[in-house]
Amino acid sequence: MTIAGSIFLIMLGAVLTWAVEWxxxxxxxxxxxxxxxxxxxxxxxxxxxxxxxxxxxxxxxxPDRERTTVYEERRYTDPPQI
Incomplete structure (x- = not known):
């Protein structure tokens, strides 16, 4: 499930918790x-x-140099990298 799907579940749960009275x-x-x-x-x-x-x-x-940490952010539309 994607991030949008999880946000949809949160919204649906909020509606069922606070807005539905049957x-x-x-x-x-x-x-x-x-x-x-x-x-x-x-x-x-x-x-x-x-x-x-x-x-x-x-x-x-x-090789004696310090390690560098790189943060890579991917979007679902980006092609996969090998």
């Missing part, structure tokens, strides 16, 4: 909304973690 026998709509919001937050954090890729690059010419 009851179904054997099902609490408020609890379902809270579960959807928590799942959406977990997926959002996981999606943000996957977007940010950390790579350590060591110069082959100067």
């Amino acid at each position: 009851d179904i026998a054997g099902l609490d709509i408020n609890i379902v909304g809270v579960i959807l919001m928590l799942g959406g937050v977990a997926l959002l954090l996981f999606g943000l973690y996957r977007v940010r890729v950390t790579r350590e690059i060591v110069s082959p010419v100067e």
Whole structure:
């Protein structure tokens, strides 16, 4: 699921928790909304973690030199890098 999908789950859960006032026998709509919001937050954090890729690059010419950490941000429309 993408970041947009997780935001959709958070919004759907918020609507079910605070805006819907009808009851179904054997099902609490408020609890379902809270579960959807928590799942959406977990997926959002996981999606943000996957977007940010950390790579350590060591110069082959100067191996004694300090390692440089490069943060690379990718978008879904970028072609895959090998």
